[in-house]
Amino acid sequence: MSNAPVVFKRKGKATQRARVSTPEAEATVVDGGDAEVSESPSALAAKVKRKTRTKAKSALSFGGDEEEAGETFKLKKGVLSSNLAKGKASTGVSSSSFTPQQTSGPTYDAAYLNELKASTPSARPSLHSSALDTDVSMDVDDPSQFSAITVETPLLNPCADEQSETAIPSASSILSAKQKRERLRANKGSEDYISLSLAKQDDFSRGPHPESRLMREDDELGDADDEFAEYTSAQERIALGKKSRKKEAQKRRVEMNDMIVDAEEEDEETKEWEQEQLRRGGLRAESVEPAPKPVYKPAPIPMATPIPTMPGAMARLTKSMSELTTSHAEHSATMAKLGEEQRILDQREKEMREMIAKAEDKRSWFDAFREWIESMATFLDEKFPPLEKLEEEHINILKERAGIIAQRRKAEDEDDLVTFLGVPTSLAPAEDVVDELGRSLPSTTSPAARQSRLQARQARRTLRRATNTKQAASDEEGYSTDATLPAGDNEDYRTAMGRLVADGAALMADVKAEGFRNPAAGLGKWFGEWRAKFADVYTGAWGGLAMIGAWEFWVRLEMLGWNPLERPRSLDSFSWYGALYTYSRPSPDDAGVDEEDDEPPLGPDGDLVSAMLTTAALPRLAALITAGALDAHSAVALRRLLDLLDELSLSVPSDHPKLELLLKATNAIYVDAVTHTEDVLKPFIEVLRVGQVQARFDPAAVPARQRVLMRQRKLLAGLLRWRKAAGDRFGAGALVTRLVQDSMLPIAETGWEVGGEDVMRKVAQSLPMDLCPPSLQSLR
Known part of the structure; x- marks a missing residue:
């Protein structure tokens, strides 16, 4: 086809629509259809409107009736069409046959159509790898890229068959078709109307003034923010x-x-579709070589097997027999081993089941035991504070009683000393004291007060001699223990002790459970069952000592109000003593000992009686003695204390710390008694040292001196007896020497001829040789 321009006439029909060809649209067509598809309909409509406002519109007409003389335009051919024309010229197509005639419309004659038909290829073009590379990017604006690439593109052939006649529509049919389309355009609701635009006008907003053709810039569709x-x-x-x-x-x-x-997913259908499109477009070479036919390969013929011989068969059978015999022996040994393992596993399973059953029984028992222990702890937390309060009240009663006796004894000693030594300056009678009501109170150091105390002492001695006729003959004034309270004080003392015992009994009045009232039925039962069922756990947890800590409440409650020096009572007479003794020595069936034994041996806990004595009894006895239960001038109280110590020595070792505590408390009583005697004699000894004794005749002086010396001799006898029982580890020997030299000897020297010598001779004979002072050695 030649490069001569084609001239078209502009028609003057106003209703004729025309397509506008722009360079941007051509570039879009060259790049492909993807750019148009990617843009939205609103964007396309906005772009068309902007272009139509800036460029002049031109209407093209092919075969119209009216012609408009004047302006014409020439169709400018691109580089691709030029290259295509050059390629067709090389195939033998005459370019002169494609020259259009300068007529009113296109002319299609038979020769032109035949040439066009002959030049149209009937087969799909083959792809040459050297001519085109699908991965090479082309720029449609650069014509130099097309010079090195030759692409054979088939021309549009409206007539596929060479034998068929070419049907060219006439001008009247084209005009009627245009008129029909105008009618359909006017009637858009018809089903035969197909719009050429990608978007309908009804789909977009026509602005605030739809009847106006003017459009504001703000009303344009396709705003960038929305697009x-x-x-x-x-x-x-x-x-x-x-x-x-x-x-x-x-x-x-x-x-x-x-x-x-x-991105990672690969769709097989999409991949096949892409490959098919590449194949249809001629961008992928088709395989022209047929698939190779399978080649027949005959099966290999196996080698001939020799016929077995008798010796070989026998050798194989012998070998197989030996292997089977060995395998049988191994299997038999394995079966025996497995059987033994099965037996061991069964035995272990049985043991494990027994262990599980024992563990379950142990768990359930300990759960019940824990609940009972928690209830017992709650009970003790509630009952222990009132018991301790009652014990403190008992201590206060004993202290008050001992204070009354000590005060009265001090006053009697001072009265006797004043009788034969005179009144020292510190003991001179004081003026009468007046109380808050103006009443005069008599002085305790006045002669009248001394005379009343002497009469009261004689009355008590007479009553004591009348009630105790056995000791009436041997009773010597001053040597007998005058620890009796006055009638009123004695009645108050007995009332306080009775109320204390009643309060102790009322402490358990609200307890109804036997396991809490009787510790043998509660603590003894549970801890004994623990020892019988789980001996290893019981021994490792020191269950016996734990039981002693809980049993202490009932021991102290039973000992409440008991004074072992006033009401002699052996320890084995208490109920807790017998219960603990029985618990510490299980029955022969439980302990596995011979029934012929007189006494069963101790259990794994040892002697719990000894543990209870050291835990509760000894501290309680020490507290009672310290409070004043022991009278240092009373031989009966000392004898009962020594008997109690002998009984304790059977269960408690002599070097036990709690027993040492009791012995120290007893020794402190004698130390206080000697110190009290020295304090009473101190003002009179000062008078003797300065020689200010008033020599006067008084018939009561000799009996008074005798009473003072006999009272000190009684204290010395008790101190010597205590030293013999406890030893000299607490300084009892030094205390004896201190009493003889500092207290007794100065008083005896004041009346040596009237009884002092006889008393000191008896003292010297009773003292051990190592404790006798040198001044008394001649009296032994």
Whole structure:
């Protein structure tokens, strides 16, 4: 085809629509249809409107009736059409046959159509790898790229068959078709009307003035914010809350995972479709070589097997027989081993079941034991404070009683000393004291007060001699223990002790359970069952000592109000003593000993009686003695104390700390008695040292001196007896020497001829040789 321009006439028909050809549209067509498809209909409509406002519109007409003289335009051919024309010229197509005639419309004669038909290839063009590379990117604006590439593109052939006649529509048929389309355009509701635009006008807003053809810039469709909102994040919202931020982060992770899955996923149907499109477009070479036919391969013929011989068969059978025999022996040994293992496993299973049953029984028993211990702890927490309060009250009663006796004894000693030594300056009678009501109170150091105390002492001695006729003959004034309270004080003392015992009994009045009232039925039962069922756990947990700690409450409650020096009572007479003795020595059936034994041996706990004595009894006895239960001038109280110590020595070792505590408390009583005697004699000894004794005749002086010396001799006898029982580890010997030299000897020297010598001779004879002072050695 020649390069001569084709001239078209402009028609003057106003209703004729024309297509506008622009360089941008041509570039879009050359690049492919993807750019048009990717743009939205609103964007295309806006682009067309902008272009139509800036460029002049031109109407083309092919075969119209009216011709408009004047302006014509020439069709400018591109580089591709020129190259295509050159390629066709090389195939033998005459370019002169394609020259259009300068007529009113296109002319299609038979010769032109035949040439066009002959030049149209009937087969799909083959792809030459050297001529075209699908991966090479081309720029349609650069014509130099097309010079090195030769592409044979088939021309449009409206007549596929060479034998068929070419049907060319006439001008009247084209005109009627145009008129029909105008009618359909006017009647858009018809089903035969197909719009050529990609978007309908009804789909877009026509603005505030739809009847006006004027359009404001703000009313244009396809605003950039709306067009690209999906890509510019214009519609996204910023997450401010914690939950919204968490939701947005989760949404982004899901989208990223989807994009990764989509990128890694390969759709077979899409891949086949792409390959088919490449094949149809001629961009992929087709395989022209047929598939290779399978070649027949005959099966290999096996080698001939020799016929076995008798010796070989016998050798194989013998070998197989030996292998079977060995295997049988191994299997038999394995079966025997497995049987033994099965037996061991059965035995272990039986043992494990027994262990599980024992563990379950142990767990259930200890659960019940724990519940009982918790209830016992609650009981003791409630009852122990009132018991301790009652014990403190008992201590206060004994202290008050001992204070009354000591005060009276001090006053009697001072009265006797004043009788034969005179009144020292510190003991001179004081003026009468007046109370808050103006009443005069007599002085305790006045002669009248001394005379009343002497009469009261004689009355008590007479009553004591009358009630105790056995000691009436041997009773010597001053040597007998005058520890009797006055009638009123004695009645108050007995009332207080009775109330104390009643309060102790009322402490358990609200307890109805036998296990809490009787510790042998509660503690003894549970701890004995623990020892019988789980001896190893019981021994490892020192169950006996734990039981002693809980049993202490009932021991102290039973000993409440008991003074062992006032009411002699052996320890084995208490109920707790017998219960602990029996618990410490299980029955022969439980202990596995011979029934012929007189006394069963001790159990794994040892002697719990000794443990209870050191835990509760000895501290309680020490507290009672310290409070004043022991009278240092009473030989009966000392004898009962020594008997109690002998009984304790059977169960408690002599070097036990709690027994040492009791012995120290007893020795402290004698130390206090000697110190009290020295304090009473101190003002009179000062008078003797300065020689200010008033020599006067008084018939009561000799009996008074005798009473003082006999009272000190009685204290010395008790101290010597205590030293013999406890030893000299507490300084009892030094205390004896201190009493003789500092207290007795100065008083005896004041009346040596009237009884003092006889008393000191008896003292010297009773003292051990190592304790006798040198001044008394001649009296032995």
